[in-house]
Amino acid sequence: MLKVPHVTSYLTEHFAEDAFGTLAGYEKKGGYAAARKALTEMAPGDVIELVKASGLQGRGGAGFNTGLKWSFMPADSDVPKYLVCNADESEPGSFKDRILLERSPHQLLEGILIAAYAVGACTTFIYIRGEYSFPADQVERAVAEAYDQGHLGPNVLGSGFRHDVVVHRGAGAYICGEETGLLESLEGKKGQPRKKPPFPAQVGAFGMPTTVNNVETFCHVPYIVNRGAEWFRGFGTEASPGTTLFGVSGHVVKPGLFELPLGTPLSEIVFEHAGGIAGGRKVKGVIPGGMSMPILPAGQLDVPMANESLRERGTMLGTGGIMVMDETTCMVRVGCVISYFFRDESCGQCTQCREGTGWLNKIMNRIERGAGQSEDLGVLLDIAAKMEGQTICAFADAAAWPVQGLLRHFRADFEEHVRLGRCPFTASFEL
Amino acid sequence: MPTLTVDGRVIETAEGKSILEALDDAGLLMNGVDVPHYCWHPKLSVDGSCRLCQVEVEGFPKLQIACNTVVQDGMVVNTTSDRVRKAREGVVELLLINHPLDCPICDQAGECKLQDYAFDYGVEKSRTREPRRAAKKRVDLGPTIVFDQERCILCRRCVRFCDEVPKTRELAVFGRGDRSVIETFPGMELDNPYSMNVADICPVGALTTKDFRFKIRVWFLEDVEGLCTGCANGCNIYLGIANNKVYRYQPRRNDDVNETWMCDAGRLSYRDIGAPDRLQYAYVRDATGSLEAAGYEAAIGAAARRLRAIIGSKGAGVIAGVASAHATNEDLFTFRRFIEALGTETSGVAVPKGDADDLLIKAEKAANAAGARALGLGDASLVADRIRSGGIDALVCLGSDFLGTGLLANVEELAGLDTVIVLDTHKSEFSRVAHVILPTRHAAEKHGTLTNAAGRVQRLRAAVEPAYEAHPDGAVLSHLGKALGLPGFDGSYDVRAVSKALAESEPAFSGIHLDSVGDRGRVLIDPDASQRDREPEGPNL
Structure with missing residues (x-):
């Protein structure tokens, strides 16, 4: 039995019940009613307009308006159109899609059906990261059930709409979560993002018009269709409506996943929902949205967790993966870990990313080792500036932002390492 | 025809062309308008990864890569702003942090784009204190080419060449991030009739031909426009000469004949010139x-x-x-x-x-x-x-x-x-x-x-x-x-007089002689067609 915190929620409302993961259990809670409604009572354009009106933002990190993204798909097309569900959840600190896949695969499939109908896609590819073996099993089981019951296939829910779902397991590269890197990988190629234009809505999977959406994004859609855009806008903020799943990890008493309205203050999530800092220590910094998002210092945790307010603090919501660090944390060590990750995962196409991620990591390691020099701090920021906004995909930005955030708020940690010629934190260990 | 303005210069171009193509077609690329580039090559698909060709395009908040930005009518491009210069400096610095900086012993020195652009956009003193990436030296890729992984800047021109021109697909990038390296697929050699072109298109000293490397410093060579005579294709070439000796043939671009390529057999046929079996008497x-x-x-x-x-x-x-x-x-x-x-x-x-x-x-x-x-x-x-x-x-x-x-x-x-x-x-x-x-x-x-x-x-x-x-x-x-x-x-x-006499006497050669064919040649007149096939071409780009 899964423990679900008692909060205002809809996505995770029935997650405590194992049966919610089965088709019968899901339908018992009203599942597939939204799909029936969309496929039989609504025109595809109306679905897109409804989702646009709801203000649903993509939950994969960039926060782009979902309805708007759907509207980029060509309405008339001589070739098949595809939908892709991005279940390559790889952002360190993020684990929300995993729970959605495990506990509510039919909720996802219903969202997919509605989206597919809206954009006119004949097939959806669900790209699940290779490490998500159990979640992938659950989705495959749900897809089989749906085919069995006629919820997928030549005549979805008796509506005459045909739709197929293909579950594809990835091979474990972070960059395959980038939508065009995912498409390359899906096609059997090396996972490297594509240069844009063309955008996936023109040339996507296998050369066909394609929309890529995150798992959670799809999961919101049935509720919007059932309950309306106004209802959806009742959660969250004006610019960022709805709830989202915040994954809290790190030095907290109750790490876990919390479905809360967008705009919930970060401090409320950390100190109330996650139970505050473990061991009675003080918080030092919090990464608000997965590892690629700049860190916030203890003094700025009052920020509402929505893109518009986080941007003012120089960071972003990302995937809502909140990583909490207490006062014993060495921020240079954090920089080492983060920069190592991005160095390791860079696909290596673009000069700035391939060379910059390695250089950042080498300097971070050297400072942590006690061999840093005061000029290194300026060089770190300069490399980050040279990487930001200049590459094929946003990976280089994702590698640059955490470095900028660490130096913006925790420069003293770096200076102390340089001054002492060693790491002042006992918790740190030799690299 | 879309028109774009580059640094105040108005250029007309065909529909669907990128900024770089438009500049190339107009003969202005690196010849009036400097947009340095590594991965882009006029005869290969667009890669868009070296990021050196970034320019400012009015209406776009970010810099755009000129190789993959399609010209829209009225587009205004700036290639000389501080932002553009800073972006180029960034790329060059990052390419150099792991480069061995071994120009004194590198055969490419003197015709190396990394050297050239480091001179234009590099800093005098390296800021990196980290050990440089160690990689394989003198990798024998096949019968014609030697590869130095440390010098490689991963522009992937060679990979795309093998994929797209001879379509033999011997090369690929293996690994990722700063561990990326070009290699041949396991069990394969870089061995095709056009393999040596990869040395020409390699902008740095990573790929060199076994035939030419270490023969002579390239700054002693003078390039003379000529033709390969190995077959009836008439590929346009440069003969690299010094001290009255031909050291190499390299393809010379002529889009009507050989684009930018030549075959290995033709390239090596320069050896005939000074061969020991030449008739001396x-x-x-x-x-x-x-x-x-x-x-x-x-x-x-x-x-x-x-x-x-x-x-x-x-x-x-x-x-x-x-x-x-x-x-x-x-x-x-x-x-x-x-x-x-x-x-x-x-x-x-x-x-x-x-x-x-x-x-x-x-x-x-x-x-x-x-x-x-x-x-x-x-x-x-x-x-x-x-x-x-x-x-x-x-x-x-x-x-x-x-x-x-x-x-x-x-x-x-x-x-x-x-x-x-x-x-x-x-x-x-x-x-x-x-x-x-x-x-x-x-x-x-x-x-x-x-x-x-x-x-x-x-x-x-x-x-x-x-x-x-x-x-x-x-x-x-x-x-x-x-x-x-x-x-x-x-x-x-008098070959010039003979050529003119030929042009006067032979209808097919009417007006076509040594002084009128230009750099790209002229097509014989079809005696059945009353008009000329083609007017003299513009300058070779």
């Missing part, structure tokens, strides 16, 4: 039957004496002439005049044949077979037939292809002839039967024009002087004609 067979080196004029005299004797006893009709498809249009025009002046009706051209592909390599292994045909020269099989039937006593042969084209069973078929006079660049089987051998110039040693398989007349330039006395085939025929007292032969051979 004229040879004359003496009274004892032995072939002895002779002075050039003595050999001309000996040849004339022999031919005069035959004409005196049997008439010129028993003399046969075989032209070479390697000779220039001017040589062949002179050959035809020589045959006509002699008054024989037995002549033809020998064209060597070999394998062909659908890219550049043509089956006719000589540069001017089409020119010979355009000048009305028929197949040399007529000559072979008449020799076999006993109607021929003397042969004047240009080159040795007549022996290698299967028209004769072997050179002994010529042993019964009273007189065999050969004009050639290299020693051959002819030495067994020839009575007079006269040395001639290689294509790299003479001016003139050649007509490729597509009927394109292209300019040939003398890049080097032969080491010994040798004259173009046309000049030798002219000397011989004068010695024979043939009408119209005064012993002179």
Whole structure:
């Protein structure tokens, strides 16, 4: 039995019940009613307009308006159109899609059906990261059930709409979560993002018009269709409506996943929902949205967790993966870990990313080792500036932002390492 | 036609072109408008990864890569702003942090784009204190190419070349991030008929040819525009010369002929020029039957004496002439005049044949077979037939292809002839039967024009002087004609005058001569079509 915190929620409302993961259990809670409604009572354009009106933002990190993204798909097309569900959840600190896949695969499939109908896609590819073996099993089981019951296939829910779902397991590269890197990988190629234009809505999977959406994004859609855009806008903020799943990890008493309205203050999530800092220590910094998002210092945790307010603090919501660090944390060590990750995962196409991620990591390691020099701090920021906004995909930005955030708020940690010629934190260990 | 403005300069371009293509088509790229680039190549697909060609485009908040930004009508581009310069500096600095900086021992030094752009956009002092990435040195990629992984900047031009041009797909990027390396697929070698082009398109010293590396520092080389004569395609080349020696051929861009490529066999054919078997002297067979080196004029005299004797006893009709498809249009025009002046009706051209592909390599292994045909020269099989039937006593042969084209069973078929006079660049089987051998110039040693398989007349330039006395085939025929007292032969051979005379006398060549073909050549006029195929081309880009 899964423990679900008692909060205002809809996505995770029935997650405590194992049966919610089965088709019968899901339908018992009203599942597939939204799909029936969309496929039989609504025109595809109306679905897109409804989702646009709801203000649903993509939950994969960039926060782009979902309805708007759907509207980029060509309405008339001589070739098949595809939908892709991005279940390559790889952002360190993020684990929300995993729970959605495990506990509510039919909720996802219903969202997919509605989206597919809206954009006119004949097939959806669900790209699940290779490490998500159990979640992938659950989705495959749900897809089989749906085919069995006629919820997928030549005549979805008796509506005459045909739709197929293909579950594809990835091979474990972070960059395959980038939508065009995912498409390359899906096609059997090396996972490297594509240069844009063309955008996936023109040339996507296998050369066909394609929309890529995150798992959670799809999961919101049935509720919007059932309950309306106004209802959806009742959660969250004006610019960022709805709830989202915040994954809290790190030095907290109750790490876990919390479905809360967008705009919930970060401090409320950390100190109330996650139970505050473990061991009675003080918080030092919090990464608000997965590892690629700049860190916030203890003094700025009052920020509402929505893109518009986080941007003012120089960071972003990302995937809502909140990583909490207490006062014993060495921020240079954090920089080492983060920069190592991005160095390791860079696909290596673009000069700035391939060379910059390695250089950042080498300097971070050297400072942590006690061999840093005061000029290194300026060089770190300069490399980050040279990487930001200049590459094929946003990976280089994702590698640059955490470095900028660490130096913006925790420069003293770096200076102390340089001054002492060693790491002042006992918790740190030799690299 | 969309119009764009680059640094205040207005450029018209075709629909769907990128900014770089528009600049390239206008002849402005790196020639008035500097947009440095590594991964982009005019004849390969767009990669968009080196990020060096970023420019400011009005209306776009971020810098855009010029290689993948399609021109929209009215687009305004700035390539000189501080932002653009900073972006270029960033790319160059990042490319250099793991570069071995071994220019003093690198064969690419002097023609290296990393060196050039580091000079333009680099900083004097390296800011990196980290150890440089160690990688494999001197990787043997195959029979022609050596690879230095440390120098590689991963522009992937070589990978795309193998994928897209010969389509042999030997190369790929393995690993990711800063562990990315170019390698051949396991069990494969970089081995295709065009493999050496990867060394040309490699902007740095990572890929070098086994043939050229460490032969000479490139700044000692002078590039002379010329033509490859390995087959009928007539690929445009640069001959890299120093001290009157040809060190290499490299393809020269001509989108109407060879784009930017050439085949390995053609590239290596420069070796023929200074080959040890070049004819260094004229040879004359003496009274004892032995072939002895002779002075050039003595050999001309000996040849004339022999031919005069035959004409005196049997008439010129028993003399046969075989032209070479390697000779220039001017040589062949002179050959035809020589045959006509002699008054024989037995002549033809020998064209060597070999394998062909659908890219550049043509089956006719000589540069001017089409020119010979355009000048009305028929197949040399007529000559072979008449020799076999006993109607021929003397042969004047240009080159040795007549022996290698299967028209004769072997050179002994010529042993019964009273007189065999050969004009050639290299020693051959002819030495067994020839009575007079006269040395001639290689294509790299003479001016003139050649007509490729597509009927394109292209300019040939003398890049080097032969080491010994040798004259173009046309000049030798002219000397011989004068010695024979043939009408119209005064012993002179002004190739420019011959070329113009040819253009005036041959309708197919009307207006097409050495001085009018330009850098990209001109296509022969189809006698059936009343208009010219094409106006003279613009400058070579």
